[in-house]
Amino acid sequence: MLQDSFDILISGGELIDGTGSPAFRADVGVRGDRIVAVGDLAGASATQVLDARGLAVAPGFIDIHTHSDFTLMVDGRADSQICQGVTTEVIGQCGFSAAPMGDPPDPGQMLGPVDAGVPISWRSFGQYLDALQGARPAVNVAAFVGHGALWRAAGSGGVTAMERLAEQAFDEGAIGLSTGLEYWPGNEAPEEEIVAMARVAARRGGLYATHVRNRDVDIEKGFAEALRAARRSGARLQISHIQPKFGAPPRAMAQALEAIHRARTDGVDAAFDVIPHDWAHTVVVSVLPAWAREGGTPATLQRLSDPVQRERMKHNPKPIWRLVTEGRWERIALLQSAAHPELVGMDIASIARQRGRDPHDTVFDLLLEEGEGLAQMMWTSRNFEDSDICLCLRDPVCSVMSDTLAVSPAGPLKDVIGSLSGYGWTARLLGHYTREMGVLTLAEAVHRITGRPAERLRLVDRGIVRRSAFADLVVFDPAAVRDQSSIATPATHPAGFRHVVVNGQVVLREGVRNAERPGRVLGR
Ligand SMILES: [Zn+2]
Structure with a gap:
């Protein structure tokens, strides 16, 4: 019998494949950047063996909503994400994106405290993605184009110019379009402009993600507007960080979910995501x-x-x-x-x-x-209630995300705290909500940060462990996984993560981060 040989063999773990199916005992063999074998691989040889006995093996986690558009260019190591199993990030959310960039560059497009230090070498979306790949991110990155960036870059050109710029962004690698209707200039955008942008996403098969206009006293109007835009444009809709804020009417969360499911019954492809944390930022x-x-x-x-x-x-x-x-x-x-x-x-x-x-x-x-x-x-x-988050998590169309920045506790981003979920959001989902509160099964929780977002984003061969999928993998201890960050010490890695692999390269081994940065810009 031919002896199998792999670059990486993950041996002895309980495989949670990302589909939501229960775990089963399986080894995983990796060659190059792909998974080439899943099953009993006893007797196979490998350049590197990652011991997964007593641990869970899962697809690398996909963070469907982040704001790392600039931070990944300042420091691509993304330790805060790698050390909690995240292998793919989706940037360009809430109407903000680094491209297209007006000429001269508009400082209003910067988001975080370090963004202003990034030399702006790009104007178009494609040029930005080239620059991003050149910054060698450790995680894979897929990018949405933001309504705010389109509005700024279009100048006096109005909706027609915005549509043209959005088309170009999709041509050059954007996989979705986002709005931030609570932030300027999104909060001033007329509905026709939003619908026109969502139509571009619909034509290109991209996802339309929206930070709705309001999530407290006018939460119902905010969600109604989002669903109306999806219905009118034909776009697939992702309502971002859906949980109501302090001040929303009682039952707001339940009513929002009912409205989404009514729309789904009517043929609107609507879904949503939630931040697994009760602190907003x-x-x-x-x-x-x-x-x-x-x-x-x-x-x-x-x-x-x-x-x-x-x-x-x-x-x-x-x-x-x-x-x-x-x-x-x-x-x-x-x-x-x-x-x-x-x-x-x-x-x-x-x-x-x-x-x-x-x-x-x-x-x-x-x-x-x-x-x-x-x-x-x-x-x-x-600002958020755990009961609302639990209600969301129980809904099968819910993905889970960080809404934050990829940073590292040493280097140029050491003082940057995107949010309290930055270092421990997956650990909070898997530890607090899954193991401690029992809101989801472990397989289902993993699905919400792997197969579910991959399906929404139409990412091929990611978010799943099977033969021929990309070798994005995480090995963790379901009994020990725990968020260890706090307001006083937000930049603290979680417990319980053992190994992480991105595109067939080990980036975390035995809980220790190495210097590898094998991430790719996806969707091109
Ligand atoms: Zn937002």
């Missing part, structure tokens, strides 16, 4: 009304130092969080600040007390003190 500047942002950062800073305008700003009819309107400052904490790293992790009520100031004014003071970097300052709040 966003930029602090989103506390300001739209008019206060007009004219860019210098104009905003000017207004913040004017007491009369400040009072007007406090009466923002559309605050991103009702926690602000209701003055629940103890549930909001500073997450990222260049001017005040010593205050990170403290809640706003405590900072205000320390300063002897009104909390709302304290927030405005902090923004003012942040100066030019004001747009990148972040905060986090206990």
Whole structure:
């Protein structure tokens, strides 16, 4: 009998193949960048053997929604994701994408605190993807094109120019289109413009992902608008980070799920994803009304130092969080600040007390003190309910995602905290919600971060363990997997992850990250 030989043999594990089927005992053989054998491979030889006895073997996890558009170019190592089994990220979400880029580049397109340091060498979507591949990311990356980027790049060209730019982005490798209707310029976008963009996604078979217009008091309108856009455009819809925020009416989550399933019955291909965390995060500047942002950062800073305008700003009819309107400052904490790293992790009520100031004014003071970097300052709040997250997780069309940035605890991104889910979101799904709360079976939980997102994204040969699929693999201990991050120490890797393989290259072995960066830009 011919002796099999592999580059990598993962031996003795319980295989969870990503389809949602129960685990079964199987070895996995890898040659080059592909899985070439699954089953009893006793007696086979291999260059590297990864011991998986007593552990689960699964497809590498797919994070269907991240904001690593720039961070992967600053530091492609993506340790925060690799060390929790993530092998593919999908960027360009919530209406933000790094391309197309206007000429000259629009600083408003930058998202995080380090984005401004990235040299903008691209204009078109394809040029951006080339630059991204050149940055050698450790994870695979698929990219959506953001409505905001299209709007900025189109300039005075209007919807027609936006459509043309969107078509071009799809031609050059985008696999979906996103809107962020709670953020400028998405919050000013008329429905016809949204539908026109979703139609481009529909024509190209791409997914239309939306951060809806509101997820608290007007949550029903927000979801209705998303479903209407899908119905009118024919696009496949992904409602992003669906969980209601503090202030939503009771039963909002259940009603949203009912509306989605009614639409599905009517032939709308609608699905959604959820952040497996009860703490939300966003930029602090989103506390300001739209008019206060007009004219860019210098104009905003000017207004913040004017007491009369400040009072007007406090009466923002559309605050991103009702926690602000209701003055629940103890549930909001500073997450990222260049001017005040010593205050990170403290809640706003405590900072205000320390300063002897009104909390709302304290927030405005902090923004003012942040100066030019004001747009990148972040905060986090206990805004979501675990009961809502559980309701979502029980729904079979739910994917699970991070909504954050790929970072690393050392190097140029060491001080960047995208969100509290950054280092431990998969561990929180598999540990907290699956093992501890029993909301999902382990096989189903794995499916929500592998086969389910792969199907939504139409990623071929990813999110599944079978012969001829790409060798993106994770080996973890279901009994030990646990998120170890906190507000005080957010940059902490989770427990329980043993081995990770990306495109047939080992990137984590025996829990230790090496220097490999074998990720690819997908969808081209
Ligand atoms: Zn969003």
